[in-house]
Amino acid sequence: MTTLDTGRNDAPRVSFFNDPVIRGIIYQVVVAVILVTFIAWIIQNTAANLAAQNKTTGFDFLWRTAGFDIGFSLLPWSRASFYWEAFLVGILNTLLVAVIGIFFSTILGFTLGIARLSSNFIVSSLATVYIETIRNIPLLLQLFFWYFAVLKAMPAVRDSFTLPFDSFINQRGIYVPRPIPDAQFGWVWVGLLLAIIGVFALRHWARKRLEATGQRFPVFLTSVALLFGVTAAVWLISGASVTFDVPELQRFNFRGGVQLPPEFVALAFGLTIYTASFIAETVRAGILSVNRGQTEAAQSLGLKDSDRLRLVIVPQAMRVIVPPLTSQYLNLTKNSSLGAAIGYAELVNVFSGTALNQTGRAIECIAMTMAVYLTLSLLTSAIMNWYNARVRLVER
Amino acid sequence: MTDIGFVRSHLEESRPAPHRTSGPLAWMQKNLFASPLDTGLTILGLLFLLWVVPPLFNFFIGHAVFPGGTVEDCRALNAGACWAYIYSEIEFFIYGFYDIDQLWRPNLVFLLGALLLIPLAIPKAPYKGLNAVLFLVVYPIVSYYLLAGGVFGLRVITTEKWGGLLVTLILSVIGITLSFPLGVILALGRQSQMPVIKTLCVAFIELIRAVPLITILFMASIMLPLFMPQGTTVDKFLRALVGVTLFTSAYMAEVVRGGLQAIPRGQYEAAAALGLNYWQRMFFIILPQALKHVIPGIVNSAIALFKDTSLVYIVGMKDLLEAVKTKNDSALEWQSSNTSTTGYIFAAMVFWAFCFGMSRYSIFMERRLNTGHKR
Numbered sequence: 197m198t199t200l201d202t203g204r205n206d207a208p209r210v211s212f213f214n215d216p217v218i219r220g221i222i223y224q225v226v227v228a229v230i231l232v233t234f235i236a237w238i239i240q241n242t243a244a245n246l247a248a249q250n251k252t253t254g255f256d257f258l259w260r261t262a263g264f265d266i267g268f269s270l271l272p273w274s275r276a277s278f279y280w281e282a283f284l285v286g287i288l289n290t291l292l293v294a295v296i297g298i299f300f301s302t303i304l305g306f307t308l309g310i311a312r313l314s315s316n317f318i319v320s321s322l323a324t325v326y327i328e329t330i331r332n333i334p335l336l337l338q339l340f341f342w343y344f345a346v347l348k349a350m351p352a353v354r355d356s357f358t359l360p361f362d363s364f365i366n367q368r369g370i371y372v373p374r375p376i377p378d379a380q381f382g383w384v385w386v387g388l389l390l391a392i393i394g395v396f397a398l399r400h401w402a403r404k405r406l407e408a409t410g411q412r413f414p415v416f417l418t419s420v421a422l423l424f425g426v427t428a429a430v431w432l433i434s435g436a437s438v439t440f441d442v443p444e445l446q447r448f449n450f451r452g453g454v455q456l457p458p459e460f461v462a463l464a465f466g467l468t469i470y471t472a473s474f475i476a477e478t479v480r481a482g483i484l485s486v487n488r489g490q491t492e493a494a495q496s497l498g499l500k501d502s503d504r505l506r507l508v509i510v511p512q513a514m515r516v517i518v519p520p521l522t523s524q525y526l527n528l529t530k531n532s533s534l535g536a537a538i539g540y541a542e543l544v545n546v547f548s549g550t551a552l553n554q555t556g557r558a559i560e561c562i563a564m565t566m567a568v569y570l571t572l573s574l575l576t577s578a579i580m581n582w583y584n585a586r587v588r589l590v591e592r
Numbered sequence: 593m594t595d596i597g598f599v600r601s602h603l604e605e606s607r608p609a610p611h612r613t614s615g616p617l618a619w620m621q622k623n624l625f626a627s628p629l630d631t632g633l634t635i636l637g638l639l640f641l642l643w644v645v646p647p648l649f650n651f652f653i654g655h656a657v658f659p660g661g662t663v664e665d666c667r668a669l670n671a672g673a674c675w676a677y678i679y680s681e682i683e684f685f686i687y688g689f690y691d692i693d694q695l696w697r698p699n700l701v702f703l704l705g706a707l708l709l710i711p712l713a714i715p716k717a718p719y720k721g722l723n724a725v726l727f728l729v730v731y732p733i734v735s736y737y738l739l740a741g742g743v744f745g746l747r748v749i750t751t752e753k754w755g756g757l758l759v760t761l762i763l764s765v766i767g768i769t770l771s772f773p774l775g776v777i778l779a780l781g782r783q784s785q786m787p788v789i790k791t792l793c794v795a796f797i798e799l800i801r802a803v804p805l806i807t808i809l810f811m812a813s814i815m816l817p818l819f820m821p822q823g824t825t826v827d828k829f830l831r832a833l834v835g836v837t838l839f840t841s842a843y844m845a846e847v848v849r850g851g852l853q854a855i856p857r858g859q860y861e862a863a864a865a866l867g868l869n870y871w872q873r874m875f876f877i878i879l880p881q882a883l884k885h886v887i888p889g890i891v892n893s894a895i896a897l898f899k900d901t902s903l904v905y906i907v908g909m910k911d912l913l914e915a916v917k918t919k920n921d922s923a924l925e926w927q928s929s930n931t932s933t934t935g936y937i938f939a940a941m942v943f944w945a946f947c948f949g950m951s952r953y954s955i956f957m958e959r960r961l962n963t964g965h966k967r
Contacts, residue, residue: 224788231792238819245818316630317623318637332947333940334899336906337913341940344920345933530804537906548810558814566803566811573802 242559257555258283264550266541268457282551286543287568293460293542294529297467301528302521304468305475312480323476330473336534338470343462343538350458353449362442362453370456371443380436387430394426395419459540463532471528478524482517483509515587522580526573533569543568666928674934677926685915685938688755694747698758701735705765713953715960728769735762751829755910757942759829763901763911767836768894774837775844775893780874782845783852793845800842805903809835813907832904840897847889851882884961891954895947902943912939 212218246253258280266273270288271281311323330338348367351357356366364371377384402413443453486509494504536545543565552561612618624634655672657665659679666674678685687698708727711717739758741748754762781793800808812835816826855878863877883890902913910918916939920932 220786224786227792228788241821242818244822245820248822314633315623315626316633316637318641319633322637322640328948329944332895332899332944332951334902334913334943336902337936337940337943340913340917341933341936344917345936349929349933533804533806534903534906536806544804544806544810548807552814558818562807562811562815566799566807569803569807570799573798 251556253557253559255560257557257560260555262551262554264554266546267539268460268541279551279555282546283543283564286541286546289540289546290529290532290535290542290568293464293467293532293535293540294525296464297471297528297532298525300464300468301471301475301524304472305524306479308472308476309479309483312476313483327473327476330470331477335466335470335531336537339462339466339534339538342466343458347458347462353445356445356450362440364443364445364450367458368449368455369458370461371450371453372456373440373442374452374454376439376441378437378439380434381438382436383434384427384431384436388423388427391423391426394422398422457540459535459538462538463535463540463542467528467531470531471524474524474527475521478517478520481520482513485516486512511587518583518587519580522576526576529572530569663926663928666926666930671928671930673937674926674928674930677923677931677934678938680926681919681923684756684919685912686757688758688910688915689753690755690758691747691749691753694741694749697738697741697746697749701738701758702761704731704734705761715957732766732769751827754829756915757912759904759910760898760901760912763833763836763904764894764898766833767840767897767901770837771840771844771893771897772890774841776848776879778841778845779848779852782849797842797845800839801846805835805839805900806906808839809903809907811835812838828907828909832907832909835907836897836901836904839900840893843893843896844890847886847893848882850889851884851886852878854885855882887958887961888954891950895950898946898950899943912942 259278261276262279262282263275264282265275266282266285268289269285270292271285273281273285308323308326311319312327314320314323347369350365350367353366353368356364356371359365359370362373398418399415402415406412441452443450443455490508490512491504494508499507532542533544535542536549539545548561548565552558555561612621625631651672653672655670657671657674657676659676661674661676663674663676665671666676683692683695687695690698705727708723708731712720712723712727717723737743738746739749739754739762740751778793778797781789782797784790784793809832812831813828816831816834820826859877859881860873863873868876901911904911905914905917916935919926920935923931
């Protein structure tokens with residue numbers, strides 16, 4: 197095939213300075229030079245400042261003994277522990293409160309989001325009032341309220357309030373019984389595991405049967421029965437029992453049970469309440485985003501209400517809900533850093549607070565703290581991208 | 593032709609009109625008692641209200657101690673909110689340690705702000721451009737000199753003394769005004785074809801968005817002085833402002849990017865075909881459309897910034913929350929079991945009023961600007 201030579205293969209002749217490609221390169225070089233100079237200037241200033249203050253740099257401090265107390269720790273902690281252990285304790289405490297907050301705020305948030313869409317006037321108004329109140333008050337203020345005005349105003353140990361299930365609440369936190377399973381109790385876990393495997397097998401079989409014969413099987417009810425039945429049967433047969441280590445008031449304090457410190461309770465509670473209002477809005481937007489036509493089409497196909505929700509509405513709503521939902525989870529994790537203000541021993545408090553003040557290694561401590569959050573955030577977005585790719589609308 | 597299968601020989605009895613399609617009873621039937629489940633929920637909801645509302649009413653109004661009451665009233669058994677405490681400390685909550693005889697200066701700043709902001713917010717008010725320049729450029733400068741003093745014989749009042757609501761408002765107004773243009777620039781940079789600029793903007797945005805504001809504020813308050821040449825001191829107020837602004841600009845950038853991506857390619861191409869250069873294309877064609885799309889997002893960022901200013905408490909700034917907490921902990925003459933609760937509730941009400949106002953205003957503007965695209 198012959199090509200027609202129109203003489204237009206060359207780029208239009210413009211002066212050297214007006215060529216967009218060359219201009220782009222010039223701009224970028226200028227920006228890069230300014231940036232490098234700026235960073236060099238900062239490094240030089242920092243070095244000079246540190247030298248003037250007789251401070252050293254480096255990560256060797258991580259292997260020194262920390263020598264401070266941490267109020268709440270999942271790992272064994274003593275004053276003789278190292279700084280890197282403090283770092284781990286901080287990360288674990290952050291993750292603990294984040295996981296608990298995510299769990300409860302999801303439940304509360306979904307409930308509120310659906311309640312706000314309810315056709316019942318009282319239910320939807322209550323949900324609206326909750327959401328509009330909580331969303332518009334700073335989280336830190338709410339944490340202060342729960343911690344200083346509610347939990348710290350609880351009675352002293354001697355006059356503790358009694359809660360259901362042998363729990364107590366006082367100035368020093370909430371005391372709940374600690375379950376102590378006996379040796380036989382391992383069998384109950386085995387039974388539960390078997391029941392879970394059974395449920396998956398049942399689902400598989402029910403789907404195969406549905407595809408082959410068109411007959412349905414009440415999977416949900418049988419699964420529930422299976423889970424409870426098998427576990428309870430194993431429990432009875434094995435004769436396993438759980439005793440409770442109940443907190444008891446001694447002369448000065450409670451003995452036994454598990455003590456949840458007020459800082460932890462206030463933070464977990466505050467994060468749950470606050471994030472739930474945002475999750476509720478996300479859920480509402482997601483449900484509203486499913487076109488009404490989808491409901492009508494599903495109805496005209498003759499689907500039952502439960503099938504319509506499970507097979508048509510929820511999958512489409514979830515596609516819209518999940519990305520902002522994960523960013524709310526991430527926000528909750530980042531917001532857990534406010535625990536520093538009420539003395540919960542999370543990462544910022546332990547590492548950017550106490551450790552930084554004791555060692556004076558400001559740059560290292562803050563950089564390590566930021567790196568943790570950065571890692572969490574990148575991990576989450578990686579998982580999100582994978583999920584999005586999976587549920588994305590596949591168009592022709 | 594007479595072979596008609598069925599012919600009605602008499603008129604069908606007319607059906608009764610559907611009873612109650614409007615009016616309060618019908619409304620109740622539809623919205624409260626539509627089904628047994630609905631009825632149950634309604635009853636549960638009413639019981640909940642009965643359980644919650646009377647104590648709340650008693651706390652806020654019924655048994656509350658209003659201005660004029662004494663601390664003894666607040667300490668009484670069953671006493672509600674101690675509004676008298678708020679009333680007697682209100683100056684501290686609004687101005688912090690600002691010199692008492694100079695309070696006309698912050699008051700003038702508040703007044704000027706309101707006078708400039710109200711016409712800016714009312715869509716029909718004229719001279720929008722002039723108004724915007726006055727509010728966004730002239731007003732901050734005038735306010736700074738009014739508050740800090742040092743010119744025209746005004747006494748110097750250092751930022752250390754500023755506090756309370758004054759600081760919260762200054763931080764948010766300046767934070768929003770600075771972070772918005774910065775966010776737009778970052779968003780444009782992220783869309784740029786030039787790899788160096790694009791990488792820079794992406795890295796900045798993602799880094800800032802990945803970490804909590806507290807760490808940024810720690811960085812601003814601890815590391816910023818290290819980065820500066822020896823001997824320079826950066827005002828604490830300015831450090832917090834830098835932290836809050838940088839943080840919000842990253843979020844603004846993502847909001848604006850959403851708007852930019854919603855503009856069809858044809859708009860870019862048409863603008864280029866008209867021979868406009870990059871900045872003309874952006875400012876006259878793309879941004880006006882893109883920003884209109886994302887007004888709710890921008891206002892949400894503004895609300896978030898307003899709420900986030902409370903975090904400067906952690907790096908030792910004296911905003912409204914700090915003022916309330918300080919008084920709660922230190923006002924011995926007002927010590928009672930309800931004092932600190934009342935203090936926090938007061939602060940919550942102030943924050944709530946501003947945030948709720950902003951969100952309502954954004955809904956109003958969204959409806960107004962919703963020209964076309966209506967389905």
